[in-house]
Amino acid sequence: MTETARRPGRRPGPTETRAAILAAARDLFAEKGYDGASLRGIARAAGVDPALLHHFFGSKEGVFVAAMRFPLDPGELVPKIAEVPRERLGESVARLLLGVWDDPERRAPLVAMLRSAMTNERVAASVREFLSAELFGPVMAAHGVPALRLDAAAGQLLGLMVLRHVLLMEPLASADAEELVALVGPVLQGYLG
Amino acid sequence: MTETARRPGRRPGPTETRAAILAAARDLFAEKGYDGASLRGIARAAGVDPALLHHFFGSKEGVFVAAMRFPLDPGELVPKIAEVPRERLGESVARLLLGVWDDPERRAPLVAMLRSAMTNERVAASVREFLSAELFGPVMAAHGVPALRLDAAAGQLLGLMVLRHVLLMEPLASADAEELVALVGPVLQGYLG
Secondary structure: OHHHHOOOOOOOOHHHHHHHHHHHHHHHHHHHHHHHOOHHHHHHHHOOOHHHHHHHHOOHHHHHHHHOOOOOOHHHHHHHHHHOOHHHHHHHHHHHHHHHHHOHHHHHHHHHHHHHHHHOHHHHHHHHHHHHHHHHHHHHHHHOOOHHHHHHHHHHHHHHHHHHHHOOOOOOOOOOHHHHHHHHHHHHHHHHO | OHHHHOOOOOOOOHHHHHHHHHHHHHHHHHHHHHHHOOHHHHHHHHOOOHHHHHHHHOOHHHHHHHHOOOOOOHHHHHHHHHOOOHHHHHHHHHHHHHHHHHOHHHHHHHHHHHHHHHHOHHHHHHHHHHHHHHHHHHHHHHHOOOHHHHHHHHHHHHHHHHHHHHOOOOOOOOOOHHHHHHHHHHHHHHHHO
């Protein structure tokens, strides 16, 4: 607990400040949605200087990813997807996202988030706005994919993962990841390529 | 309330008996799953003659559809899908299932069921076993579609509907149904045809 040891006087340490910011962020994203919540508003609700949010999380996207424990970090995914040659986009996206879902540690928060979004309209709105602004938008810009085709591709991946990992539908649940890449890669390529 | 007027003596009327059977069925499907629950066991739990279950619901499938308020009746869907020519399977299945989801009255119980399945493993097991036995199995038999391809097609439809009607992702949420049939029909045809 080096952070605690470095704590200056009675001021809250970085761990507590970070937790306070994330709690305020969760409230504000739930109340106003991703687009409606501002870094300034979150800082005010947490009683901290807005500069601290930049210091801890870099951006509003970073605050959202941390607050929702959002398991797909677009700041990591988008550059990977953007640099894939257009003709291998389907296969690469399939392999990338199957890899995320097939890792239990990364899947658990993704399933939790999907459950929340399916039962809470405000969480659904936050997730939707976040995905549009930070994942779908940049991918559309990088590869010139029409929005409806991107939605269809996302639907293919989302539904596959729900059947594979939540409903445990066989033979999908036990299928080898590369077999699935071979099966859905061409479909994603058709949508995105 | 004609049924109530026809009620003989002190015996429970058909409406009450039907409700008792469905309550027992929900309990047993949740406890044992679709495969594990028997009509005989449900009748015993409801304190009625098993013949009454046949009289009211025709089959175990009928009891499940009614008990879970399952909005896709395979007894209605499977014959429709089975009679479609193989080369138009993708387009027909897309139009059929988009039609179900686009109807708010049929969509509501489907979303409710999906929410339950996503948060309750036993409901998930019942839904999975039911779909395998009564929908996917017969469609595979009718058209000779490999199971994994059927799962992939189901995933495409499921994910599309979650994004369209639950997460309300645009432009998918506002897209015309026939535009979506044109977009995903060929994908489903690739999986099923």
